[in-house]
Amino acid sequence: MPVKRVSGVGWTLVAALLVVAVTVSPVVVAANGVEVRAVDHGGPGVVATENGRPYVASWQPSTVSVTVAGDGNDTEVCLQTDRDDGSTMLLGCEPLGSEGANATGERRVGFEFAAWPANATGERTVTAVVRPGDGGEPVAQASRGVTVLAPAGDADGDNLGNRDELGRGTDVLVADTDTDGVPDGAEVNRYETDPTSTDTDGDDLSDGVEINEQGSNPTETDTDGDGLDDGAEVTTA
Numbered sequence: 001m002p003v004k005r006v007s008g009v010g011w012t013l014v015a016a017l018l019v020v021a022v023t024v025s026p027v028v029v030a031a032n033g034v035e036v037r038a039v040d041h042g043g044p045g046v047v048a049t050e051n052g053r054p055y056v057a058s059w060q061p062s063t064v065s066v067t068v069a070g071d072g073n074d075t076e077v078c079l080q081t082d083r084d085d086g087s088t089m090l091l092g093c094e095p096l097g098s099e100g101a102n103a104t105g106e107r108r109v110g111f112e113f114a115a116w117p118a119n120a121t122g123e124r125t126v127t128a129v130v131r132p133g134d135g136g137e138p139v140a141q142a143s144r145g146v147t148v149l150a151p152a153g154d155a156d157g158d159n160l161g162n163r164d165e166l167g168r169g170t171d172v173l174v175a176d177t178d179t180d181g182v183p184d185g186a187e188v189n190r191y192e193t194d195p196t197s198t199d200t201d202g203d204d205l206s207d208g209v210e211i212n213e214q215g216s217n218p219t220e221t222d223t224d225g226d227g228l229d230d231g232a233e234v235t236t237a
Contacts, residue, residue, distance in 0.1 A: 033070035036077075036142035037106065039128045040065045045116075047149070047166060048173050055147045055155070055173065057166060058116035066128040068096060068140070069106045075139065077109045078129045081120055089120060095133060121150040159185030160195075170195050181208025193218045204231030 041054040045062025048055040056062050066077050078093040094109050123145070130140040149155055149172065151163040158175035160168075160183075170177040170184045177184050177195050184195040193200040193207045200207050200218050207218040216223040216230045223230050 034075070034130055034140045035069045036066060036128050036130060036140050037069050038065070038067040039126060039142055039144035040067070041126075041144075041146060043112075048171075050173060053145050053147060055149060056116060057151075057162065058118065058121050058148050059151050059163065061112070061114050062116070063113075064091075064111045064126065064128075066109045066111070067106050068109065068130060070140075073097075074133050075130050076133050078131065079111050079126065080129065081124050081126050083120065089117065091117075091126075096130065116148050118150075121148040121153070123147050154185075156184075158183040160188055164188075168195065178207075180206045182211055191218055201230075203229040205229075205234055209234075 041056060041062060041064055043060075043062035045056045045058075045060035046054050047057050047060075064079060066079070068077060073096075075096045076093050077096055079091040080088050081091060083089050091113075092111055094111065096107060096109060124147070125143050126146055127141055127143040129138045131138045147155075149162045151161065153162045154160065155162055155172050156165075156175045160170065162172055165172045165184065168184075168188070175183045175185075178198045180198040182191065182193065182195075187193040187195040187207065191207070191211060198206045198208070201221045203221040205214065205216065205218075210216045210218040210223075210230065214230070214234060221229050226233075
């Protein structure tokens with residue numbers, strides 16, 4: 001689903017499709033049956049999911065969709081996350097309203113942002129709180145864990161930054177995307193090989209074998225220039 005860009009780090013109401021859905025916890029249900037059933041992350045900013053936990057690229061647009069059941073008239077949904085010092089950062093509030101409920105009585109409120117706050121990257125908890133529109137005490141809430149990736153961070157420790165990995169098409173959570181035995185960062189920064197291909201030069205000898213075992217050039221089909229491809233030399237030796 002294409003996501004509309006917004007200026008700044010403002011939040012706006014959107015009709016967001018469910019992209020990453022898992023059970024949220026804990027869930028607090030009000031006496032009138034109001035319940036937050038899901039807090040879902042979506043949009044191009046969600047670059048990976050591991051064990052149900054979304055990984056969001058902080059510099060890309062993404063959405064958070066909150067599903068609420070029960071009689072939530074005259075209430076609003078507020079989204080918040082935690083800061084490093086333990087305090088709470090308010091991300092935005094939207095009225096729940098009385099229209100738009102589905103057949104099971106659920107309504108969805110969407111929040112959209114162009115970028116995640118720069119001071120809220122890393123492992124975070126996003127909490128959706130339903131409260132009266134006049135600012136009274138919360139009537140329901142639920143939380144969802146999320147990992148927000150900083151552009152210059154290195155989630156998989158392969159010496160290739162998160163933004164660089166996404167731009168190259170490598171896996172931001174896997175140190176050796178093509179499983180050839182050479183970490184992505186080394187392929188890009190040292191050997192100038194393709195971290196998404198096991199055999200950059202196409203000589204039927206993997207980059208890992210050339211670098212770690214044979215000492216041949218993984219970007220040259222015929223390292224010694226004798227007219228035989230490196231792969232043929234090894235297999236016929």
